[in-house]
Amino acid sequence: MNHTVLTGDRPTGPLHLGHYFGTLANRVRLQDVHEVFVLVADYQVIIDRDRPGGIQANIDDLLLDYLAVGLDPGKVTIFQHSAIPELNQLLLPFLSLVSVAELNRNPTVKDEIAHSSQTAVSGLMFTYPVHQAADILFCKGTLVPVGKDQLPHVEVTRLVARRFNERYGAVFPVPEAMMGGAPLLNGLDGGKMSKSRGNAISLKASEDETAALIRAARTDSDRHITYEPETRPEVANLLLLAGLCLGRAPQEIAEEIGYGGARRLKELLTEAVNEFLRPIRERRREVDVAEARRILREGNARARERAVDTLEEVRVAMGF
Missing domain, CATH: 1.10.240.10 (Tyrosyl-Transfer RNA Synthetase)
Incomplete structure (x- = not known):
């Protein structure tokens, strides 16, 4: 069975070996079998921090890492969250399908709030799972590779898809989570491997x-x-x-x-x-930043075409 796969990363720092063995190697394998969308989740950087930091440099690093590990822009669509306004327009109707109580008890959101660097928890933090539902459903995603900690977010996406279809007619597939089989790598200090903790070997390290x-x-x-x-x-x-x-x-x-x-x-x-x-x-070293940015622009154009079609389908189904 062919799937549409949605996966991606927040541009908050260089990717490391934990990313490679946890997700990147699997994406390279999936691109030969399924339609794969890879999201540069730049808008999601502001979910748990007051400032996005050196976001353009981080995006460039992310793109170079993607290409270096073997993601093929001829096979996958690499796109940038903030470049697809139609994707973000889906957030409004999707928010109408979930209750405040359901968002409030999401265990992944609770954990992210506990580890947030924000001075106060933003409304965007609570809507994060619905934002991710828009990421997955704009391209009619059917398979979402995730770690165990992200399963509650996929459940919100499944809930949104079912409720939309029940209320407005069958528009969205109900996606499945794909749990990776890779073993969990800790950081070199014994703690959780993280970009921000300096305990990981980045892919670009000398x-x-x-x-x-x-x-x-x-x-x-x-x-x-x-x-x-x-x-x-x-x-x-x-x-x-x-x-x-x-x-x-x-x-x-x-x-x-x-x-x-x-x-x-x-x-x-x-x-x-x-x-x-x-x-x-x-x-x-073989790919320069200008080439990586060109690949991203082309991916943005393809992703936006899909988002425009999906948003129009949603508007028609809702009676707008």
């Missing part, structure tokens, strides 16, 4: 920067390297990352290192990561 980050990674005092995620999470995380880069089981790598200790583990990991990232870094 070999020397990568080596320095890995040297500073947390391990433990036991010289015998074993893969025990429950009792030795920091060591297990480094073994898992090495395994993903080498295409090997982390247990096998641990046995190979044995009593070589953290130093040998970090040396092996540095070599594995740099070798894995070498072709990605080379492709990144």
Whole structure:
């Protein structure tokens, strides 16, 4: 079955290995099978922060990362949220289909509010799940790759689609969530891997920067390297990352290192990561920012055509 897939990222900083193994590699696979829309979610940057920061530079970085990992603009539509006004017009009728109570009890929104850097919670934060519903439904998305923490947002989208269809007639498919099978990577400090915490290896990092980050990674005092995620999470995380880069089981790598200790583990990991990232870094250098922006403009035009058609269908169904 062919699907229309909607996925994307907020331009808040460079993409890292957690993004690659969590979502990017899967997108490259999906582009050969399904119609894929990749959203540069620039409007969503202001949902949980008072200022968007260096947003244009972040958008450029995002585009270069997309192209470097193998997203093909001939196969996928890469587009920018703020360039598609018709998409955002869908927010108003969609908001009329959900209650304040339903928005208020969304667990993902509660978590995002708890970690927000805003001085006060904005109304946009509460409407975030409906905003995402517009992102998915403008292109009649049927498959949404997400992590477990984003499942409540997809449920809101499914709710909006069903209620719209019940009230106004069948317009939207009810999309399905696609849970990734990739293992969860923590940051090099043992905490959640994040752009803002400085605990991740970005795809654009140099070999020397990568080596320095890995040297500073947390391990433990036991010289015998074993893969025990429950009792030795920091060591297990480094073994898992090495395994993903080498295409090997982390247990096998641990046995190979044995009593070589953290130093040998970090040396092996540095070599594995740099070798894995070498072709990605080379492709990144081959694409300049002007070319990336041209690709985005072309994607914006294709996405806007779809959004115009969907909005007109919605207006007709609603009787406008």
